[in-house]
Amino acid sequence: MGIPEKIKQIEEEMARTQINKATERHLGLLRAKKAKLQRELEEQTLRATGKASGDDGYAVKKTGDATVVLIGLPSVGKSTILNQITNAKSKTGAYDFTTLTVVPGLMEYRGAKIQILDLPGIIAGAAQGKGLGKRVLSVARAADLVLITLDVFQPGVKPLLFKELREIGIRPDEKPPNIVIEKTSTGGLSVICQVPLTRMKKETVKDILAVYGIHNARVMIREDINDEQLLDVLLGNRHYVSTFAVLNKIDMIDKESLRKVRESLDYYVLPIAAESGINIDEFREQLYQKLQxxxxxxxxxxxxxxxxxxxxxxxxxxxxxxxxxxxxxxxxxxxxxxxxxxxxxxxxxxxxxxxxxxxxxxxxxxxx
Ligand SMILES: Nc1nc2c(ncn2[C@@H]2O[C@H](COP(=O)(O)OP(=O)(O)OP(=O)(O)O)[C@@H](O)[C@H]2O)c(=O)[nH]1
Ligand SMILES: [Mg+2]
Structure with a gap:
């Protein structure tokens, strides 16, 4: 049986299993096995296609003091933003997928050189390869800050963009889990929790470690983690990055509508209009502040x-x-x-x- 079939089998078993206290441990184990297989599959495809070399127009050299990557749906104004705040001239257009590769620009502000990368738009399913998909999202791995670009008429898609980023191993607005795993040669597994675990069981920690072939280790857990966070530590290769969200094209709606849009969101957005330059100075300043x-x-x-x-x-x-x-x-x-x-x-x-x-x-x- 190939890896995709094995993954499918596990997914089917997960779908069959009811979620309750009694199955919690079993489900945790299944998720761990699935994550491990997915990683193997990714490595296999990378080897087969040679995409790891990155010479496909999506490889950009990082320059400057920090790199900001523009992530958003098609046509929300990413390229217009790049052109407004940097010296770059990225093609813009009133149709989707105007931008087809990575377009870099440089914003100089208060003595800092900030590299901004414009990208093709992301659509639902991008992480699975839809649109220009995976490779576009992967560029966000180079980011010190991800700029979530939203359109006033589709302001609520931040969770969707987060989901796509998370699927390829990026952890927007998360901190690396506070877990230390010291492998030993004998002595079995000792798991020390410095805070009570409410989101997973200690037994599940041991189960998951066993899936990853760790049978002897001292594990120190310093925060209330869930099984996904433990998997993140075991899989490695996760990119933890903060984000900043702008709401573009505010010139298209009146003040009252803008107020309502912002009220409907449970996250902060900075309203701007990239084309006419509304709030762009404030945008530069907040971008600079956010980069700390x-x-x-x-x-x-x-x-x-x-x-x-x-x-x-x-x-x-x-x-x-x-x-x-x-x-x-x-x-x-x-x-x-x-x-x-x-x-x-x-x-x-x-x-x-x-x-x-x-x-x-x-x-x-x-x-x-
Ligand atoms: N009214 C208004 N239109 C804008 C604004 N910013 C961009 N646009 C328009 O929106 C359209 C899309 O802009 P782009 O900058 O090409 O959008 P994009 O996100 O780069 O699009 P893709 O590269 O296709 O993903 C263009 O017709 C722009 O002129 C704005 O602040 N206000
Ligand atoms: Mg564009």
């Missing part, structure tokens, strides 16, 4: 601080991350760093690679 840039001023050892051209990093970056941004070899030559600014108690404090930096810190590297 921090500015790091470099000071050579014994020299003057360069306040003119800060290094643009992101919130949560450590001294080690900044090493990687500057030079591949810097990490191995690193002795210690000195920091002046909000992240330290006193100016010139010695810090290690793990030290987290804050906006406007001054940083000096001392190498071996």
């Amino acid at each position: 840039f921090i500015r790091i001023y470099m000071r050579p050892k014994g020299g003057e601080t360069d306040y003119k051209e800060p290094l643009i990093a992101r919130a949560g970056y450590t001294v080690g991350d900044v090493c990687d941004m500057l030079h591949k070899a810097l990490r191995s030559e690193f002795k210690y760093a000195q920091v002046w600014g909000k992240s330290v108690r006193f100016g010139g404090q010695k810090v290690s690679l793990q030290h987290k930096l804050l906006d406007e810190d001054v940083l000096t590297f001392v190498t071996k």
Whole structure:
């Protein structure tokens, strides 16, 4: 039996199984098996088609300080937005699928260079290959932020877009689950939960680990996870990314209708009209804020601080991350760093690679 048939068999069994307390454990196991098979299938297709090489017009080199990817239904105005906020000229048109490849643009704002990627529209079923499908969605893996682009006349499709993104392994607006799995050579499975698990059973954790061939390990669960989150950790290759939603073409409706549309949504949207430029300055500002840039001023050892051209990093970056941004070899030559600014108690404090930096810190590297 091939992998697709095996998946089908499991799906049929899942459909037959009633959901209740007694079958919970069995269903968890089935989901784990299905996820594992799906992963195998994906790897198989990648090998067969060579798509992993990505030389099909969908491979884009990341440049700048952050990458934003435009995701939305066809004709919502993605290309118009790109053209409005960057130097790019992406074709626009009053028909679906005007854009057929990835079109990059660069937005410079407050000293940060933000790469924006325009894409073909996504339709329901894209993750299964509908429309231009999977490869388009995959580009969002390169994103530091996904820009969910909505049309005033179809404002409620954010959940649909999220569903498509999730199906190809992207986890919009989620954090990596707080689970640590330390494999051991003997001793069986010990599962330690630091918080009570309300969404799955401890036994299911063990069942699922066994499906993945893990029989000896120490597992530390630090948050109330569900089985999907455990699978995410086991499967790896998940991309956790935050999103920002804009509601485009607000010039087409009056104020009162706009108010009603926004009220009907249970998520925040920034209203804009890309074509005529309504609210575009605010849009740039919010995009910049959402990317959580921090500015790091470099000071050579014994020299003057360069306040003119800060290094643009992101919130949560450590001294080690900044090493990687500057030079591949810097990490191995690193002795210690000195920091002046909000992240330290006193100016010139010695810090290690793990030290987290804050906006406007001054940083000096001392190498071996
Ligand atoms: N009224 C109005 N029309 C807009 C606005 N933004 C874009 N449009 C129009 O909407 C149509 C689609 O715009 P595009 O930018 O091509 O949309 P897209 O999302 O890139 O479409 P695909 O590439 O086909 O997925 C075009 O006719 C645009 O002129 C806007 O703010 N207001
Ligand atoms: Mg387009």
